[in-house]
Amino acid sequence: MTQAKLSSADAVPVERSFFHRLWRTLIGAPRGLADKSLFHHLSLIPFLAWVGLGADGLSSSSYGPEEAFRALGEHSYLAVPLALLMIATVLIISLAYSRIIEAFPSGGGGYLVATKLLGPRVGVVSGSALVVDYILTITISIAAAGDALFSFVPLHLHHWKLTVDAMLLLGLATLNLRGVRESVVALTPVFIVFVITHLLLIGYGIFSHASEMQATAAKVTDGFSQGLSNVGVFGLLLLLLRAFSLGGGTYTGIEAVSNGLPIMREPRVPTAKRTMLYMASSLAFTAAGLLLCYLLWSISHVPGKTMNAVLAERVAAQLPFSSTFVFLTLFSEGALLIVAAQAGFIDGPRVLANMAVDSWMPHRFSALSDRLTTQNGILLMCGAALSALIYTKGNVSAIVVMYSINVFLTFSLSMLGMLQHWISRRAEQHWRRQAALFAVGLLLCVSILTVTVLEKFTEGGWMTVVVTGMLVGLAFIVRKHYGMVYDKISELYQEDMVELAHxxxxxxxxxxxxxxxxxxxxxxxxxxxxxxxxxxxxxxxxxxxxxxxxxxxxxxxxxxxxxxxxxxxxxxxxxxxxxxxxxxxxxxxxxxxxxxxxxxxxxxxxxxxxxxxxxxxxxxxxxxxxxxxxxxxxxxxxxxxxxxxxxxxxxxxxxxxxxxxxxxxxxx
Structure with a gap:
């Protein structure tokens, strides 16, 4: 048997067209499989994984807390229990997904969990929801980035926002075609700037009001008393639940780490769990901190600006170099949202590839380019996200509703699968503790999903339900077709083997x-x-x-x-x-x-x-x-x-x- 020759960047000299040379300039030369350390060089250490995958969760603090705070209306005093509830939810879901990482060390996230624990038919629902989710991850991240960047641009120039959003989307897609590690490394500086500026913003925003904490506590107590007399305990709980659910965008992106396990540096499970710890702690601190700052600084919505922009301007007014700080804060926020779209380009094509390997999607989505990226999936995600961006005209409030539904559908199925898994393993030690964790996670996720669908179904939620349903139907058609072809090929095999029986x-x-x-x-x-x-x-x-x-x-x-x-x-x-x-x-x-x-x-x-x-x-x-x-x-x-x-x-x-x-x- 002839020894195989691994493909390399060296190829037979062929005259290339102008477009081929341009393509190579944009995405780089082919990678050589002969390099035994290739995967080591392409994989991500915990910090880079935090940047590439954790940024999706951290960036949701740019729009999730704002949506939740605005849903409180005049009952802003509920921001305190809402902040505590956000911290608890982030930590519970993150801990649950750390257990999923241990149970499924090869990755796959919600699709693999649902497929293995609840059956292939439920798995395809979870996988289809994830694909739509990651398309909307890209869409909302780019749209929110545009909002942040245009917060310090005059209103008469805001008609250029959608064009700028589209250009950012195309640029990020090109960067991802070069490879995951290259795109993450290139975006790391803006991630670091975001962390530093928001740490300063939240830290100063809270501690500068330390002397007023007693007065704020009294204001919150009075608000509770007045709220109890006006709407009662049940009414306050409904208000809190509604704001908590409509701020569900805050928790999106937590699953990205479990989906991205295949690109983690060995040992993968400890790397992924450390990445999850980084993401959970940073998201809990940022989301809860922003909510408290909104309350302490009496922030309200201003047309043409995000609430984070209003907060940054108020806080910076008491600091030296105020305009520079505001610019860096908003620019890094917008840039981080672009980094967050990276998670959609990393994990979306990977979910498509996993479904393609199982014949739920066309097999071409499992193919790698010569840069070892799932090129077909990246191009599909780019085209679909661009369509969603144009359809919603870059409106974050409309996109976040469409986005949250599928996120929590996948979360709910994953929690249900793991709860069933641990109930079936009652003979093992600590099974009650594990089952309780996933039972609480399931309750939280189903609550958010139910309220979001009921509250926002007519405001765009129906679109997510319809598109996801169509994708599920398409998956079953594709699977049926491949099954038919497999059966026909098996018939050929049987006929020929009969002929060879002699x-x-x-x-x-x-x-x-x-x-x-x-x-x-x-x-x-x-x-x-x-x-x-x-x-x-x-x-x-x-x-x-x-x-x-x-x-x-x-x-x-x-x-x-x-x-x-x-x-x-x-x-x-x-x-x-x-x-x-x-x-x-x-x-x-x-x-x-x-x-x-x-x-x-x-x-x-x-x-x-x-x-x-x-x-x-x-x-x-x-x-x-x-x-x-x-x-x-x-x-x-x-x-x-x-x-x-x-x-x-x-x-x-x-x-x-x-x-x-x-x-x-x-x-x-």
Missing amino acids: VPAGEEAAVGPLDPSQPTAILLVSSYSGLGIHTMLNIFRMFPGYYKNLLFVTVGVVDSGVFKGEETVDALQEETEKMLARYLRLAKRLRIPCECDYELGTDAVDEAEKLCRRLHREFPKATFFAGKIVFQRERWYQRLLHNETAFAIQRRLQWSGQTMMIIPARMA
């Missing part, structure tokens, strides 16, 4: 070595399946006695389902060799002189072209063959669901003057 099993012929001067059939296969066997047999049915040699060749594709650690490329190489060995055993039973060869890479077409060119130099009388599923009635969606790899390779080889035939496997 060949004695385990009796491999002692065939001689290949003669390069003789006609050679080179068969491209992707896996050991009915399609490959059917194609091999048809070669000798169509050309009886002509071909004297047979080569099996394949490309071991490194996709998102494979590339999860430094050891995975070696595992793929071993799996590829085992698959080709099965074809060799079958061909030798048929007394056909045969060998095999393979490449490993991220693009099947590029690697197959290089491999075929090399083999053609060794076997000048070679003809290349590949099998292709052909449907009786061609539909446009079949090209989306099934790759056109065979035709793409055929076009390239024919342009190089080599012969390739595609043998159909008919699907009625």
